[in-house]
Amino acid sequence: MYAFELEIEQKEIEILLDELESNDWLSDKRFVEQFIHTKKSKYGSRKISHELSARGIDEELIAKNLMPLKDEEYFFVKNIWVKKFNTIPKTNDEKLKQIRFLQSRGFDLSLIHQIISGKDKN
Numbered sequence: 001m002y003a004f005e006l007e008i009e010q011k012e013i014e015i016l017l018d019e020l021e022s023n024d025w026l027s028d029k030r031f032v033e034q035f036i037h038t039k040k041s042k043y044g045s046r047k048i049s050h051e052l053s054a055r056g057i058d059e060e061l062i063a064k065n066l067m068p069l070k071d072e073e074y075f076f077v078k079n080i081w082v083k084k085f086n087t088i089p090k091t092n093d094e095k096l097k098q099i100r101f102l103q104s105r106g107f108d109l110s111l112i113h114q115i116i117s118g119k120d121k122n
Helices: 010-022 028-039 045-054 059-084 092-104 109-116
Strands: none
Touching: 028 045, 028 059, 045 059, 059 092, 059 109, 092 109
């Protein structure tokens, strides 16, 4: 719409986008790398993947860039859990609350159980 108001032709837009891509100023790869970098300390790979998919990023590009995060993800979820709860749940309600919170952040259930059960890597 904005381009229409400025009377910019579709062909001119395509030429500009092609030029930006050829100069590597517009890149899905760089966007994905930066997006993951900014989100990984607060969110799990599932949530990040979902958000990137919603933005129209190719699934293969997402999977390739999230692979290294899998190795670090335990430490991120552990850090979030320590900041938010820092105690092993004593009741079933506490356990469910912690699980729901960490799942809402997009972390894998196996990592969540490992942390809240006290069977830590550390």
